[in-house]
Amino acid sequence: MRIPALFLLLGLLAPVLCLADGSAPASPSTIHLIVSAPSDPAWPERIARHVEETLSVPVIVTVQTGAPSATAAFQCCQSLATEPEPRQLRVCLVFGVTPPSRVEIACEIKPEQQCATVWADGLKPGAQTASPQDAETWLMRVDKQVTYATGRLLGLQPCGFLLCVMHASATLEDVDLKAPNLCPPSREALPSPPAIME
Numbered sequence: 631m632r633i634p635a636l637f638l639l640l641g642l643l644a645p646v647l648c649l650a651d652g653s654a655p656a657s658p659s660t661i662h663l664i665v666s667a668p669s670d671p672a673w674p675e676r677i678a679r680h681v682e683e684t685l686s687v688p689v690i691v692t693v694q695t696g697a698p699s700a701t702a703a704f705q706c707c708q709s710l711a712t713e714p715e716p717r718q719l720r721v722c723l724v725f726g727v728t729p730p731s732r733v734e735i736a737c738e739i740k741p742e743q744q745c746a747t748v749w750a751d752g753l754k755p756g757a758q759t760a761s762p763q764d765a766e767t768w769l770m771r772v773d774k775q776v777t778y779a780t781g782r783l784l785g786l787q788p789c790g791f792l793l794c795v796m797h798a799s800a801t802l803e804d805v806d807l808k809a810p811n812l813c814p815p816s817r818e819a820l821p822s823p824p825a826i827m828e
């Protein structure tokens with residue numbers, strides 16, 4: 631695997647692109663990942679562990695089963711009054727609902743609400759979703775975009791480095807190209823792990 635070496639080389643060349651914009655990172659927090667009507671019951675935990683490992687932040691998962699609901703999806707970021715203390719950043723991962731047209735590459739970040747929505751169906755491979763390979767492609771894309779959305783809520787800025795998971799992908803090909811992990815400058819911009827894990 632040559633991607634880590636690429637990260638080291640190119641990461642040295644482009645540190646300015648990936649740093650937070652001079653402001654302090656968001657205060658340490660827990661991520662509350664709310665997964666609505668997942669296509670595969672194993673995915674929510676897999677995705678949560680990936681986000682935890684990549685961003686060094688604790689993630690708790692709530693799975694909402696039942697039929698996909700567009701109404702529930704749209705309300706996910708608006709029901710913060712029920713959030714347990716201490717306050718958590720919230721990422722809503724929605725299956726079975728077509729993303730609204732304003733949403734680019736399935737991610738909607740709402741920093742003022744400390745919430746983000748990822749629309750899994752906007753990342754779905756087209757034709758043969760039944761084949762295991764396509765399911766894996768889909769899961770990888772969802773993993774990356776949930777990580778991206780979570781990173782944004784933690785205060786990371788979009789990264790100019792194409793292979794970094796914090797790159798603001800413009801196309802599904804971009805999502806497929808980028809690695810599931812942070813480049814070194816983005817990793818340095820994270821809130822420090824000891825503070826996060828308190």
Ligand SMILES: [Zn+2]
Nearest residue numbers: 789794813816
């Ligand atoms: Zn980066």
